[in-house]
Amino acid sequence: MTPDAEFGYELLVCRYAELAWHPGDGPRPAIVSRQLGTRERRWDTVVVEVDPASLAARRRFGDETIGSDLLHVVRHAPADWAWYRDALPDPGYPWRYVREAIHRAAGRDLIETRRDGNRIQIRRLRPYPDWVERIVAVENKPDLDASAADRLADQLAHDVETALADEVWLATETTGDRIERALLREMPVEAGVLATDFSAGVDVESGDVAWHPSDLSPTGRSRDDAATIRRLEIAERAYGKGWRSFHDTMRPDCRGFELRREGRALVPYCTAKEKLPTARECSGSCPQFSPEPPQWRTNGWPIEGGPGKGVRQLLDRRRERERDAVADAGSDPRSNGTGFDGDA
Template structure:
């Protein structure tokens, strides 16, 4: 078990999902993110299954998230020049905010814009693709005791009822024996159970399906309402931009004690001072062990431009980019 079970376990589940998704039905192209959701619900791990060809088209829009305001503009931009108020659907809020989004979208080269007298006209550079195939929500709980089972049952029941995701899973650590049946009976039968064993690190064989999930997608001939589809796309866009390795954004990789440690085929943060996987709350400027990198590390002969902390950030960014590239294919 990785030290600091909750946070460390979450990172290992994310890496496992990159290596072995889908666990019961074979390889599917997907991207993985963590700690995303809605006002009502935040998920530990999200797996966004993608259409490879459409995902390659999405990649042409860049590496950053296209937020909800920009999506309204990018998805509605016409093939030919038109006044933005004629081209875009009524947003349900003042048009001045749409105008700001138009300028932002053009500034990121997501659309083209020009002025015709007092009017701002827009035209798409390329069609925004329908790249999201399915969304899978995973709750992570390495130690499934009675109180944890009760809380998770309620959360997973919410996921099943709202059906915002296409599948709902619980990932829990196995002890070498079967997961306690009395605890699993608390879970909704529609939720899948993933029994993991990361004692030897992460690889594609580090988990078994203890219970297969139900498909929460609409039945044939049915569709989700437009508001729900838009919300799903907004979540997928946030997952695309963030990934799951963004933990360095809320930690202090500029501390001399911060590093990465290999756990099988995963890299997780490690604090040399405390010899553990730190949480974001622990890894902060208020930590008693926090020690900023000496300036000479960043200016005198260090082989990584910007010092080791910046090197960690670049390494994680490259790995996120590599996994995005893999989303365009099935291995």
């Protein structure tokens, strides 16, 4: 299956990465997300390679993203009680915002707090782990033509130059044909090229490496604190969001919305338009939008909350399942990071 839109291709690339990462060097435990990056640059697909044992420790902090303000508190919370202004490094912004973050962190059971007179003291519940090994950025372009190659070459060159990611890739669809070599010559030599064929759906054999990427990790030195924090923020957002969060910007409560299997992937499908819709198409403003009858949601038909809620619950469960499986991957050297076979 070759999707009608780049959005659909993006979902298939994400599922492939979840099943078969790393395509060039063999299995590596990783979590996959989409549409993440910085203020200057947003990536289609983000692969966060992790240490399974450290990810298991991160799982103890819950399923939600720990945002930048909370990370400042959680990463530096002391093992013993201390006044927060003694315990935490200067944030570079007013301390009142730190106090707000402390209360939110305590509300999520990320840290402990108590008062010593008028002073707020904090203590960690557990150390925040160093769970991120590498970050990989993937640009997806199923139909690579000359104009698209020019645009992508500039984007990938920016990624290579900033080296915020440890590897950058271009994923493009071949459908059995060779990629035009003249187009690949436009790309920076440091960027990898993943040739995919999803005509029969997604499985571990759906991608081949047409060009191996360079390692962009700093050699002989570590990244500065600002880059380290930006990378950790991206990884946290990838952890909390995942790639199945498309239901947040679509309307699974429409009668025409359903999930369809494409090999080992589940993707949205519109029965009214008979296609895989984009997030923009699948909205309440769609002229063919037909909301679920209220009785579906109130009477538990066919599942409690109605089909739309059931779709959300299914996708959320699969995101959680994949995170748990990756955290457990270190106990099974044969695992590809998912721990599952034949499931979408």
